[in-house]
Amino acid sequence: MQIRSSQLLIHKAKGDVKLGRSRLSSLSFCQCTMRSFYAFIGNGHGLEGKRPPIVALSEEDIYHHPAQAYEKVIKKYGPVVGVVRNNRLEYITDHSVTAHVLTADAMFSFEQASLQNLNLGFLLSLQQSLVKGLDVIVQESITAKMEHIVDSLVPIFQHHIASLTESNSERRESYSIPVDLESVARRMMAESILTIIFGKKHTKPATIHAVEKVAVDITAANGNRFQNLGYFSRNFPGLWLRLIWLKITISSVPHYLRISYIAFKEMGSRESNDSESILDVFAKQCKARNGGCVPFLDKIWMIVVMFGLIFASVHQTAILIVWVLFELAKQPQFLETFRKEVADQIDEDGDLCLNYAALKDARHLDSFIREVMRTKGDTLLTARLTTADVPLAGYIIPKGSFVTPLATRSHMNEEYHGKNAKEFIGDRWVGMEKPAVMVSNSYFPWGLGRWACPGRFLAVAAVKMAVLYLITNATPRLKDDKYRIRDPLNIILVPPEGQLLLYPIRKQ
Ligand code: HEM
Structure with missing residues (x-):
């Protein structure tokens, strides 16, 4: 019975999303085969209970118009709908069950979903939980110390943003300077996270470059999120991921080794670890417990956590900086309000001196950032993996299934906003x-819920520093006043495409 109803729904859904023969034939052979397979046997588990409808969406719809396509089937068949993407069946849910899916951690596991998405499922068998380790480090060593962290990061943002316009300081105000914002934002974040983990003394250009490289690499391996742009990655995701990991291992070994070597040396140092950096605090605690030394396995553990931290923080924050500044460049009417919010922080030399309190007080900018995050079009931005056959909205979702709330159903919902x-x-x-x-x-x-990003306080502070230093140095505009969304299914990791132009402001 169940099989039949799935088949029927696929058929109906084709009508709904207007998949005519020609569009259907444009689906790759591989995707079609997988869809038919799932339609025929459901999820492959011999399950009792009603399964959610499984709906066919074309590649064109999923990769180019994901919000509209998922919205349409969710409205029609929701609140839970199965859709095959990258040869994997995932369950998409609407806003009515979002809170349940994202917070009922015993049934919907964040850790399993995120590690499997990264093809790092083997880490689940470690004695300690990597995600919990990361969570604790970020909460205790970053979020709880934001005043101190912001003070240590201000010079980094000041320096990188100033360098965008300084070499052109002779130019008149009407000249515009084209800038590669994504690269600069990633470098600022790489240096920031290095400072937080290792302390200022290790922020040498080669190490910053290694962190940038690692951040981009691991992001590229983030299986189902970053592989929407190429034919090969979409149709042969398993093989693609293995090749990507091979490429990363070969091309980035020197970078991993460089960072790991510094960390090993730092933790093993006989000198007292008296800075506030994450490594020094960790080493000090370990030494206190272990007669003055850091055990080998603890060092390895810390290095794994450190790479996790680089991955979680650098690239995503850099991309958010690009989103916010591109949106602001399109809407220059907000510039004066944002500048006025920090006018008190400008010293007699005309330099902006920010601290965490001033960043928190920048409420108009905060609202703007929240609005960018709400409207930029995230669809499938976080997932959970079912730990058992789980009841949801009258259906049974089989154990081991990916469940993803459709973000636009909440973010753009008139009931809420x-x-x-x-x-x-x-x-x-x-x-x-x-x-x-x-x-x-x-x-x-x-x-x-329990796994909501613990680094968001740092991320928003970083975006604010980038925006405020930039707009006190220059007026941002976009070439032709527009940008293009490159990967609508992956707004969180792929920046919009456009040319940012800076019009330097002369100091009085
Ligand atoms: C714009 C930047 C960022 C975005 C958009 C972002 C977004 C997210 C999202 C969506 C999750 C999953 C949460 C869930 O599914 O409930 C997450 C988890 C996580 N994020 Fe972020 N994040 C950003 C920056 C950062 C930064 C700067 C750090 C570290 C300093 C960080 C550390 C983490 C960690 C450790 C987790 C795993 C969950 C946990 O440990 O509780 N993130 N982030």
Whole structure:
């Protein structure tokens, strides 16, 4: 019976999403075969209970119009719909079950979903949980010390942003400078995270470069998120991931070794570890427990956590900096308000001196960032893996299935955000006591529940520093006043495409 109803729904869905013969034949052979296979046997588990409908979506729809395509089938067949993507069946859910899926951790595992997405499922068999280790480090060593962290990062942002316009300081104000914002943002974040993990003394250009490389590499291996752009990766995801890991292993070994060597040396150093860096604090605690030395396995563990931290933080934050600045460049009417919010922080030499309190007080900018995160079009931004056959909205979701709430169903929902939910309103959140870091089931670009991103306080502070230093040095504009979304299914990791132009501001 179940098989039949799945087949029927696939058929119906084809009609709904208007998959005519010609469009269907454009689906790759591989994808079609997998879809038919799933349609025929469901998920391959001999399950009792009602399964959600399985709906066919074309590659064109999934990769080029994901929000519209998923919305359409969710509205029609929701609240839970199975869709095959990259040869894998995943269950997409609507806003009515978002909070349940993202917070009922015993049934819907964040850790299993994220490690399997990265093809790092073997890490689940470690004695200690990598994700919990990361969580604790970020909470205790970053989020709890934001004042100190911001003070140590301010010079990095000041320096990199100033370098964008300094070499051109002779130019008149009307000249524009084209800049590669993504590279600069990634370098700033790489240096920031190095400073946080190792301390200032290790921020040499070669080490910063190694961190940038590692951040990009691991992101590229992030299986089902970063592989939407190429034919090969879409149709042969398993093989593609293995090749990517091989490429990473070969091309990046020197970078991994460089970072690991510094970490090993730092933790093993006989000198007292008296800085506030994550490595020094960790080494000090270990030494106190182990008669003055850091055991070998603890060093290895710390290095694994450190790479996890680089991966979680550098690239994603750099991409958010690009999104926010591109949106601001398109909407220059907000510039003056943002500049005024930090006007008190400008010293007599005309230099902006930021600290964490000033960043928190920049409420219009905070609202703008929240609005960018709400509207930029994230669809499948976080997932959970079922740990058993799990009941959900009247269906049974088989054990080992990926379940993903459709973010646009919450972020653009009129029930939550009013009639103008789809509009970008930069000051929508001013005075609402809803800062950019505050999550709920109507806004979850940082995830939700136990695993909501612990680094979001750092990420928002970094975006604010980048924006504020940039707009006090220059006025950002976009060439032709527009940007293009390159990968609509992967807004969180792939930056928009466009040419940012800076018009330097002369100091008075
Ligand atoms: C714009 C930048 C960032 C975005 C958009 C982002 C987004 C996310 C999302 C969506 C999750 C999954 C949460 C869930 O599914 O409930 C997550 C988890 C995580 N993020 Fe971020 N993140 C960003 C920056 C950072 C930074 C800067 C750090 C570290 C300093 C960080 C550390 C983590 C960690 C460790 C996790 C795993 C969950 C946990 O340990 O609780 N992230 N992030």
